[in-house]
Amino acid sequence: MANPPPAKPCAISRRSLLSFFGIAGGALAFGGLAGRLSAAQKGNPAVRSFTGPEENPYWNSIGPYVSEPQKSPLLLLTDRGVQLETPRPYFQTAITPNHAFYVRWHLESIPTAVDLKSWRLQVEGNVAKSMSYNLAELMNQFPQESIVAVNQCSGNSRSRFQPRVPGGQWGNGAMGNARWTGVRLRDILRASAPKAGSMQVQFQGLESGAGPEGYGSHFFQKSVDLDNPVLDECIVAYAMNGEPLPMLNGFPVRLVVPGYFATYWMKCLTWIRVLDKVDENFWMKTAYRIPDTPRGNTSPEDVKGGAVKTIPINRMPVRSFVISPDGGAKIPAGMPVQVHGVAFSGYASVTKVDVSSDGLKTWQGARLGEDLGRYSFRSWEFAWTPKLPGRYTLAVRASDSAGNVQPDEPVWNPGGYLWNRIEHQEYAVGAAE
Amino acid sequence: MGPTKCSLITVLGIALAAVLVGGIGLAQVEQAHYAPATLGQLEQPAPAALTDDSVYQISAYPEYTPELAEGEGRSETASRCALCHSTRYITMQPPLPAATWDAEVTKMRKTFGASIPDASAALITKYLKSHYTPETRN
Numbered sequence: 171m172a173n174p175p176p177a178k179p180c181a182i183s184r185r186s187l188l189s190f191f192g193i194a195g196g197a198l199a200f201g202g203l204a205g206r207l208s209a210a211q212k213g214n215p216a217v218r219s220f221t222g223p224e225e226n227p228y229w230n231s232i233g234p235y236v237s238e239p240q241k242s243p244l245l246l247l248t249d250r251g252v253q254l255e256t257p258r259p260y261f262q263t264a265i266t267p268n269h270a271f272y273v274r275w276h277l278e279s280i281p282t283a284v285d286l287k288s289w290r291l292q293v294e295g296n297v298a299k300s301m302s303y304n305l306a307e308l309m310n311q312f313p314q315e316s317i318v319a320v321n322q323c324s325g326n327s328r329s330r331f332q333p334r335v336p337g338g339q340w341g342n343g344a345m346g347n348a349r350w351t352g353v354r355l356r357d358i359l360r361a362s363a364p365k366a367g368s369m370q371v372q373f374q375g376l377e378s379g380a381g382p383e384g385y386g387s388h389f390f391q392k393s394v395d396l397d398n399p400v401l402d403e404c405i406v407a408y409a410m411n412g413e414p415l416p417m418l419n420g421f422p423v424r425l426v427v428p429g430y431f432a433t434y435w436m437k438c439l440t441w442i443r444v445l446d447k448v449d450e451n452f453w454m455k456t457a458y459r460i461p462d463t464p465r466g467n468t469s470p471e472d473v474k475g476g477a478v479k480t481i482p483i484n485r486m487p488v489r490s491f492v493i494s495p496d497g498g499a500k501i502p503a504g505m506p507v508q509v510h511g512v513a514f515s516g517y518a519s520v521t522k523v524d525v526s527s528d529g530l531k532t533w534q535g536a537r538l539g540e541d542l543g544r545y546s547f548r549s550w551e552f553a554w555t556p557k558l559p560g561r562y563t564l565a566v567r568a569s570d571s572a573g574n575v576q577p578d579e580p581v582w583n584p585g586g587y588l589w590n591r592i593e594h595q596e597y598a599v600g601a602a603e
Numbered sequence: 604m605g606p607t608k609c610s611l612i613t614v615l616g617i618a619l620a621a622v623l624v625g626g627i628g629l630a631q632v633e634q635a636h637y638a639p640a641t642l643g644q645l646e647q648p649a650p651a652a653l654t655d656d657s658v659y660q661i662s663a664y665p666e667y668t669p670e671l672a673e674g675e676g677r678s679e680t681a682s683r684c685a686l687c688h689s690t691r692y693i694t695m696q697p698p699l700p701a702a703t704w705d706a707e708v709t710k711m712r713k714t715f716g717a718s719i720p721d722a723s724a725a726l727i728t729k730y731l732k733s734h735y736t737p738e739t740r741n
Contacts, residue, residue, distance in 0.1 A: 219694065220694065220695070220696070220697060220698070220740070221697055222696075222697020222698050222737075223697055223698050223737045226697075233695070234642050234643065235645055236640070236642070236645070236665060236667065237645055237646070237647075237648055237665065238664060238665065239648075239651075239661035239662045239663075239664065240661060243645055246642075246667065246691070247691070247695055248688070248689050248691045248692055248695060249637070249640075249664065249665060249666050249667050249689045249691060250635075250637055250664070250666055250688055250689040251688060251689075252664055277687075278635060278637075278687065278688060279634040279635050280634070280635050281632045281633065281634065281635070282633050282634065282635050282636045282660065282661060282662075282663065282664070283632065283633035283658055283659060283660035283661070284631065284632055284633075284658070284659050285631050285632070285657055285658045285659075286657045286658075286659065287657035287658075288631040289631040289632070290631070329697070334697040334698075334699070336696055336699055336703055336707060338695070339695050339696065339697060376632050378634075379687055380686055380687045381687060381715050381716045381717065382716040382718075384716075385714070385715055385716035386714065386715060387687060387715040387716055387717070388716075414659075417659070417661045421659060422659070452714070456714065
């Protein structure tokens, strides 16, 4: 390209003078934006490495993304035992992908490899017939059953507690929903014929720790009363969303306890033990217990007083979540937005999800998505058009067919369990003209 | 080799295997491998090399050792606590009141059976209170 002829020195034409002022005017008008852009060039800073003593203000926990075997990048709580949280965007679908499904182990010794030639699921204890099955026998000798069910950590959302309590500082992502396929637990129990006088059935997986025998730091074991109707719905699952379970989610089989918190969903399930007495191991007698009060609610003062009666944690209270938009981007005023989320209840089917944009004064029904079963996430969506620039807060509230409705009051107990307060999502709405 | 001798060796082999795998008691599992890893370096992992036998294996679990606050008792805390779990169990917590750290250290010793001598426990508790309470954490 030829160079343009050099301009005559000091001969400023009227036209070039105009264009100079034009550029300057533009620069003035965009001065603020230019300033912001240069700030943006500094990069997106990470969240702080901890939150508190106030509540965690973010939807998820605040750990860094990490890469673990068979997983997409997930949010790290702890690395040994492994605890990983699912980032919020993975809940845009009612089924949570295996590669993004959260992870929660208690002890450090978990499998890196399992040899299915020698691995057996063993049924033992107070039974007429002890049995052991390899994976092929489980897949072939019993009828196959599938259920879509939410698996949620007892301590999901623990970082919302005020005052804060020690434990895994989960945001909202210690949950997931999958189609579990396997063998009905009752079929397996029947084949071993529990003897009269049996009280509970205990589950143990391939998880152990460095602690001494007889302590919770040695084995992780959970038990359920033999006459608990939830056992009729339990599945020993060898497939998760039509695939083998990721090792971190319990390969080769895990127990599925629909409606119950995940503490009972034993991963790498290897022993099913029928007990003739009530299990008094640490994980039943001391840990994972909730106050025997409405919502499992109590106070630090009452706990100090020592009079709080507790029971083993069991079903999951009704919850709902806004997933998108996540509030991370500004919405132009007047734009019709589809708000998406999920809801579930461990007690009954979700029948209704309501949204409020006026501080819980009035509620409008959201449209429910496909019904994948009473223990599944129920997706929902809600058309919303913020008319004017400003700050908006949407609140979402689910109800189930047993009459449970999410409250707006927080809950507190020393374990950090059972959080199900109404979720609030703030949005910044900007001018569109 | 006679049948008796053979079965004796088998029994011994099984017993040895049971001892080797510790608490689990079955020679069916390879217990967790953890490998040091660096935070902030989220590299794309190479696909695992798979075999078509009966062994289902994954790569080692990454272990991210967090920075503990500088101060007296730091190395005692890191070494004692890390016997059973990553010290991220400390850094993950919100600032907790001093009394809660007392209770945590007591829980590890009494409830979980961690063999930490009194003097060590006192040092660890003091360290945690000096760096991880609402007044002291930064």
